[in-house]
Amino acid sequence: MDRYDYIEAIVIYIRSVTGINFQLQLKDILRAYYKYKGLTYGMPDFYGGDQKNDGWVKENATFYQIFAPTRLKDSLKTEIEKKFKDDLEGLLKIVYKEKKWKGNINKFIFIVNTIDGNLPHDSNSYFDNLVEKLNKEYCINIDHLVSNCDYIRDLLEEIDDIDVLKKISATLRIKSIVDYNAVSETLIISLIEEISGNISHQYLGSKSFEKYQRVSSANKIIINKLEGKKEEIENIIEKLDIVDKAINVINQDILFENKFDRVKNFIINKYEDLSKEYKGEDLYKILISETLSYTNNNSMAEIPMKFLIIYIFDKCDIFEKEEVKLSDIT
Template identity: 60%
Template sequence: MDKYDYVESIFQFLKGVTGINYQLQIKEVLSQYYKNIGKTYEMPDYYGGDQKNDGWVAEDAIFYQVFAPTRLKNSLKKEIQDKFKEDLSGLLEKVCNEKQWSGEIKEFIFIVNTFDNNLPHDSERYFETTVTKLQKRYGVNFNYRVVNTEYIREVLIEIQDIEVLKRISSTLHIKSLIDSNGITEKIIMDLVIGISGNLSSKSINKSTQTTYERISTSQKIDINNLGSKREEIEWVISELDVVERAINSINQDIISENKFDKVKDFVIGKYEDLSSFYNGEALYEKIVETVLSYSNDKWTLEVPMKFLVIYIFDKCDIFEKTGDSYDTP
C-alpha cells in the first residue's frame, strides 16, 4: 500500500464519523500532522466547559472549531451560519477581552462534517461579512476558513512520511480496514474515463497522430484463439496512444506515482483467475466484462475498457506470449 491508500482510507473513515467522535478523530489527525512539522496541536478537555476552542496550535495562534451534526437537515446552511457566528464571537471574547489562549488569534478554521455532501453555497458572503464585523468590534485581524472533511485530506496530502500516515490509521483503528482493491477500483475508473476522453478528443481532432509503438506481434492473436477478434484488436492497438496519454495523466498524482501499476496488477489478477475457466474469445470478453462490473456506466465505458485490456494484452502481461523476439516478458 502507498500514500494514496492511507490518505483515502483515513479520509473515507472520517466522513462516516459523527458527533463528538468526529471531533476526537480530527484531533488525532491534526496532532500527528503538527507533531510531524515540529508543532503542537492541543485539544482542551471538552468536558471542562465551553471555552470556544475545539483545538489550537499555540505556536501559530491557529484555532479550530468543529461542527459535527449527527445527521444532515434541510436547515444545515442556517445551522452552520449560526454555529460559526456563535463560536467565533465566543472565541474572540475569550481571546481579545479575557486574554485567554495567549490573547492572540491569527487564524480561525471552522470544520463542518458534511458527510458525502459539499458545503452549502455562501452566495450572500455571510461568513466574510460576519468576520469583518467581528474584526472591527474586537479590533483584530485574522484569516479564516470554513471547510469540511476535504480539509483533512489536504492535511494528509502534505504529510510526506508514510510512517506518519500509518500511525494515524493505526490510532484510528482503521489500518486493518484498508481495502486496497477498493482503492484500485476507483483508479481503474479514473483511468478508463481518461481513455474515453482521449478517444473523444481524437475523433474530433482528426489530425492527431498516433505515437504508440506496438510490442506484440500478430501471432499473439492466433495462439490465443482470438482470430474472430483480430480486426477489433488490431484497430485498437493502432490507437493505443490514447491509453498511454491517460496513464501519463493519472501518474502525475503527487500522492501515488504508480497508479497504473495498481491497475495493471488488478487486471492481471482477474486474468489469472478467469484463465482457469475460459480461453480465447470467451476469456477476452470475460475479462472486459469482469473489470467493467466495477463501473456504474457499463455502456459508455465498454470501449475504453477494451482499450485498457488490449493495452495490457499488447504489453504481454496477459494471454500467452508468442515466444517471438519482438515480445517482451
C-alpha cells in the same frame, strides 16, 4: 504499502465517525500533522467546557471548530450556518473581550463531517459576509475556512514522511485494515481521465505519440472468439500509444509509484473471476461493464476503458494467449 494507502484509509475512516469521536480522531491527526510542521496543536478538555475552542495551533493562532452532526433538526445547510455563527461569535467574545487564548485569532477553520457528501452550496456568501461583519465589529482581520474531510486529505498529502502516516494509522487503530490490494474509484478514474485526455489531444492534433509496438496478432482475436469485435479491437490497438503515454504520466505520481500496476491487477482479477462464467464477446462486454461500474460517469469513461482493457489484452495479461510454435522462435 505507500503513502496513498495510508491517506486513503485514514480519510475513509474519519468519514465514518460522528459526534465527539470525530473531534477526538481529528485531534490525533492534526496533532501529528502540526508536529511534522514544527508546530503545536492542542485541544482543550471538552468535559470542562472548551470555551469555543475545539483545537488550536498556539504559535500562529489558528483555531478549529469541528462539527459532526449525528442527527439534524433542520437542513444540513441551515445547521452548518447556525453552528458556524454561534461558534465564531462565541470565540471572538472569549478571545477579544475576555482576553482568553492569548487574546488573538489569525484564522478560524470550521470542519464539517459530511460523510460521503459535499458541503452545501454557499451561493449567498453567507460565511464571507458574516466574517466581514464581525471583523468590522471587532476591528480585526481574521481569515476563515469552511471545509469537510477533503481538508484533512489535503493536509495528509503534505506529509512526505510515510512513517508519520503509519503512526497516525496506528494511533487511530486502522493500520491493520489498510489493504494494499484495494483499488479505489479514485485510482481508476485518474488513469481513465489521463487516457481520455490523450485521446482528445491526439485527435485534435495538438499532441503526437510514438508508434505503438503491438504484442499480439489477429490470431488472438480468433482464439478468444472475438471476431464480432475484431474491427473495434484492431482500430484501438493501432492507437495504444495513447495508453503508453498515460502510464508514463501517472507512474510519476509522487504520492505512489505503482498506480497502473494496481489498476491492471484489478482488471486481471476481474477478468479471471468473470471468465469462469463468460466467454468470447460476452466476456469482453461484461468485463468492460463491470470495470465501468467503478467510475462515476460510464458514458464518458467507456472509450478510454476500452483502450485500457485492450491494452492489457494485447500485452497477453487477459484472454487466452496465442500458442508460440518452435518454428517461430528458431
